Amino acid sequence: MYTKREIIPLSHAVACGLTWKRYFIRATPETDGLAIIAASERILKLGNYKEPYSLAVDVGFCVIHAGMDMDFLLFGYWVNGNELILKVYKSLPGDSDNFVLTDTNAQSFACVWDIAVISHERNAFVTHLLTADNPGRNGYMNDFISGFW
Numbered sequence: 001m002y003t004k005r006e007i008i009p010l011s012h013a014v015a016c017g018l019t020w021k022r023y024f025i026r027a028t029p030e031t032d033g034l035a036i037i038a039a040s041e042r043i044l045k046l047g048n049y050k051e052p053y054s055l056a057v058d059v060g061f062c063v064i065h066a067g068m069d070m071d072f073l074l075f076g077y078w079v080n081g082n083e084l085i086l087k088v089y090k091s092l093p094g095d096s097d098n099f100v101l102t103d104t105n106a107q108s109f110a111c112v113w114d115i116a117v118i119s120h121e122r123n124a125f126v127t128h129l130l131t132a133d134n135p136g137r138n139g140y141m142n143d144f145i146s147g148f149w
Contacts, residue, residue: 005113009144010037013062015044018077021061021121021141025113027068039096040064040073043089053079057129059140061121063114066093073099074114078125086110086118113149120145 006029010022022040024033040062049060060077073089088109089099102109110118124143128136 002112004148006148007113007117007145009146010064012141013041013044015041016047016049018049018055018058018060019141020044020075021059021144023061023063023117023145025063025065025117027066031066033064033066035094035096036064036066036071036073039091039099043073043099044075047075047087049075049077049085053083053085054081055079056081056083057137057140059137061117063117065111065114067111069093071096071099072109072111072114074110074118076118076121078129082130084118084122084125116149117145 005025005027008024010024013020013022024037026033044062056078060075063072063074065072065074071091071093075087076084079085088102090102091099124140128140128143
């Protein structure tokens with residue numbers, strides 16, 4: 001059964017030459033998310049978000065999702081002008097020290113709540129960075145989805 005979950009924008013993070021918009025989603029309101037948010041910060045600093053692609057712009061987004069059966073970290077960034085690269089890590093709930101990169105060829109990797117963020121980020125990227133007369137990096141970085149979805 002589908003139950004809406006709150007999507008909470010967090011402060012930006014800077015890592016690996018990109019500025020990241022961050023979102024926190026939790027399955028239950030009791031989840032504070034501190035450990036999974038810290039894990040996302042560690043993984044952001046380890047990643048290579050440039051090779052072998054040409055970055056479209058120096059921004060990306062991160063979804064930090066404390067789920068019921070699995071925790072997920074999604075890192076999306078834009079390359080080659082208009083393509084989204086999405087790296088997805090997963091761990092068992094409460095095991096934030098052991099996130100592993102998923103093999104997206106073998107598994108599904110985004111749930112309905114994550115896709116709400118991905119859809120918003122696609123629309124914000126098009127609006128602020130692809131169709132604006134002047135590139136709107138600040139507009140993009142301040143365009144968040146929030147609330148219950």
